[in-house]
Amino acid sequence: MSTSPLPHTPRDADGPATADRVKAMRSFAEFYPFYLGEHRNRTCRRLHFVGSTLGLMCLAYAIATQTWSFVLVGLLCGYAFAWIGHFGFEKNKPASFKRPLYSFMGDWVMYKDIWTGKIPF
Template sequence: MASNRCQTYSEFWPFYLREHAVPATRTWHFVGSTAAPVVLVWALLTQTWWGLLLVPVAGYFFAWVAHAFVERNRPATFTHPWWSLISDYRMFFLFLTGRLKDELVRAGVEDHPHARAT
């Protein structure tokens, strides 16, 4: 199912996970998911207002690099920006709480280093 064909978030979530099947892709996303709020807090605390422009750059740069060079697919951000942002942090917090593996299995993502669900 292409992301532009997802009509609901419940349809989008498994698609999103399948688009992040390679563990290295998720690692790059986690770097961005950590960097964005760090940059946000830095910009606010130092009142470096131009730094707010770096927040999306910090968040998306790493994710887009992963999609281009690791996963070799088109980021879901381009078709569903809000669902993608929500899913980035959902995936991140599931990882931090040790619950991501079960979600990946439910989405049909295989458990090996170069997994690629069809």
């Protein structure tokens, strides 16, 4: 496990209390620290980064070639890598099960934060 400078957020059991607490979050600003707390494991973050990069490459290919099925391939890449990171390394359920839109947004903010060095790769 990485000793990265990610915010410390308490980890609850993956039971109803966690789901209720996350669903009660009313803004992305409130959600993002929780999201980062669910991505403390460096390998999990790296898998997210690789999946997101592959997703962007598939999107670019789909636009360039007008082969729109690659948009689905890109989504599959992104989610597959992320879920392997969560189930295999982070040992938690992806936040997308609790707040899909905020989770999707969080992934792209984390991606940018990794690119800019705010979060370690």
